[in-house]
Amino acid sequence: MSTALVWLRRDLRLHDQPALAAAAQRANRLVPLYIHAPEEATPAEGAASRWWLHHSLAALAEALATAGSRLCLDSGATAERLRHWAQVSEADTVYCTTVAEPWARRQEAAVRAALAEAGVALEILPDGLLTDPSAIRNRSGTPYRAFTPFWRSVRPQIDPPRPAPAPALPPLPDAIPEPQPPEALGLLPRIRWDSKLEMHWRPGEPAARERLARFIDGGLADYTGQRDRPARDGTSRLSPRLHFGEVSVRAVWHAAADARAAQPAAEASVDAFLGELGWREFGYHLLWQDPELDRRPFDRRFEAFPWREDPDGALLGAWRRGETGIPLVDAGMRELWATGWMHNRVRMVVGSFLVKNLRLPWQHGEAHFRDTLVDWDLASNSMGWQWVSGCGADAAPYFRIFNPVRQGERFDPDGDYVRQWVPEVAGLPKSHIHQPWKAPADARARSGLHLGRSYPEPLVDLGTSRQEALAAFQALG
Template sequence: MASTAILWFRRDLRLSDNPALIAALDSYDRLLPVYIHAPGEDAPWSPGAASNWWLHHSLRALDVSLRERGSRLLLLSGDSLACLQALIATSTASAVFWNRCYEPVSIARDSRIKQQLRAQGIRCESHNSGLLFEPWQIKTTTDQPFRVFSAFWRRATARLADIPTPTPAPGILPPLPDGISSTDGRLSQSLPEQPLDALGLLPRIGWDAAFSDSWQPGAAGAQARLRRFFDQGAHDYAVVRDQPSVAGTSKLSAHLHFGEISPRDLLQAANATAGDHEAFVRELGWREFSTHLLFHFPQTAELPLNPMFDDFPWRDPIPPVLLQAWQRGQTGIPLIDAGMRELWHSGWMHNRVRMIVASFLTKNLRIPWQTGARWFWDTLVDADLANNTQGWQWTAGSGADAAPYFRIFNPVRQGERFDPEGGYVRHWCPELARLPNRYLHAPWTAPVGILQQSGVTLGLSYPHPLVDLADTRREALAFWQQLRDTDSRANVG
């Protein structure tokens, strides 16, 4: 009798360099690829609207790739363990293979499923498809997790040469188990398949209209973007990656999050392309470090890593007028507004601008970083719990390797430095397009005549600044000093 293995896809939506797929093919005659839609199991961090849009199109692309090789993707909906158990009973599968996820709720769920299935005599194997290193592989000399990136990355880079070469996708896949159709249909009366549209991943209101202009979800889109980056932009990455008006970054973050491409693919491309790509590979290191932190300090998705910030005097309650102006790109601070509008329009924001808008929210508006992290979670196509948490905690000053709280990004100076010709602001804030460069990043400083000539009426065509940057900076520093003094007294006592 032919042996059957279930391949449980999660955030590894590709066929190339997929360790769970390789392991299943090595030992079993038939393969049953399945994706289980169980968003409630990710609570309180169930995927946001932009992520669901990407997931819908990525699942469709994966199914196409499977069908090209003689298989297809089964879509189920419900409790993951119950679906797997029913699928095992329907298909007589004797093994389940998957690639690991590292969020706290995912680890707890997967451990429970592995324990239950093994107790039933089912072989269960999990593999690493999404990281260069497992979170537990890089430790300090005293076997502790790292809390400083530079030390973490020094230890990791010493082992980069040991990273295996990515494996190609198989040309042909084995058939589905007997009794399961190669076309869409129902597996059994008790285990109906779900058509992709029935999962409800796409928005009911067409706010995503522009997403398809910017993105091609799926493994083919990931590989195309990787080739384009290393053919056109990688050689200038270290110079132009901070300039939001230039297409100087890879924009591979969403492809990496959904596992449409392997980090080993990126490392191999960097090593195989002429030039110095250390800065790009270092960004892969930050991604590894973020997962390392979340794995070892799982509370940090909700709570500050630095307990001193447990008592920081954030605004409470949060004034809706401040939060909504930030969310809608109507703060009257051009670089902030440009970034927030780019996010809403495209589901993505330039990395430097992410830091600047996060600094403005947490330090100038004194709104908790968790509020900003939630907004990013819902609106970013590349929303990743580890990266999102690390980025917001770093900017707020409460995390590992944190920017000191007194490091407050000035959005005017940042705009003048990294968008000196104003291409980024003019694109996303077209009402300011005619302002001279001298006043573009601070239109409230422009003389009335210049504003009139440029068609700008503050308070009408473009908002007055939501807050005074200098005043709110001083207030933030005063609160920070108060927090430090309180912490110092507590430590002495």
């Protein structure tokens, strides 16, 4: 009789789960175990991520119970707790999947040492990504610093195995204590602000699989036409599900590639979607090159950038609350606060506004997103912020400063997105909705808008702040 322990990490699912599959095949007793160790992951996940994790674990517990197994939960130092569980369950092997973040390498080394002392084997199986971020090199043998050559070289090599079904799970050994509920991990906020997230999301594998199927059947064919329109449901919204591994990236890849075979007309859309999965891979390749990607500019020249002083935090506070007086920026920040998610186009706009128009350090934006996004991901968030700031690899050049008015007119032409999130300006005609300060007084009066009272005047003048940013960037040389 052999017992296996499956150490669950960012792979909270039953289908196409390599650690569960290997353990189920080789052992006749199996313990699925999740260990909450917030002090080991650096930086620690934020409140919205913890909310998602709680509900994702609850969904996994339900699925495991239906499959005749049981989710075991624990918290504490991972290496020590794993050794304890291996001893209690008399497991000879611990199976887990990879997490491609710098702190996870340290965690795995500690786990390996602790298990070896106890005579328990550790098997780490690749998962979470389509590539190995540490193994990719260009022709000169160095890592890639730009997305286009990275993707051109990597994409033809991506040929993941087809997703495996959920395995039949062996029972738990007899000696396992009664399970704790996910509440015992203390992931939910003490002040219950999170009920609003429940209106927008259903974490867990079953919902992830449904969302993938719905996107493949509905949204994918016109992804290129819809993906930049924040008012539409034009993207997959799979990001939190990919982050927590509720659906495997291999399953997403194959679902999209199969859709191309079935509908050749959708080829451009499928390629664009697969390219976004490619950006996700690229983020991990960058994080592997620079473990400080969330803190230090990839281009170190930017460490000398003259950021604006904001001693009382008034500018940052207005940005966070969505009270900058720039409707598209405010709409994005309020969407984030209300739903834990923000449309990609708007992430770029609010990021550019913070870093270039307000000239506040990008690390403030990175930290706020980390706390509020349900899809917060160390690699993607760090890369995204460095990209909008112009200091990352392959970043938008510093002189490309998003104009939030032009972006609104182009990607939210009827103002539907702004109307949804900024009701103070909803009564303005679409010709003025993206710059209410330019609306004639009678149009403002008719729509009930009182600038400076019902809705703020712009926090900064877009033209002047743009010039100041350009001058500051140019001074860097």
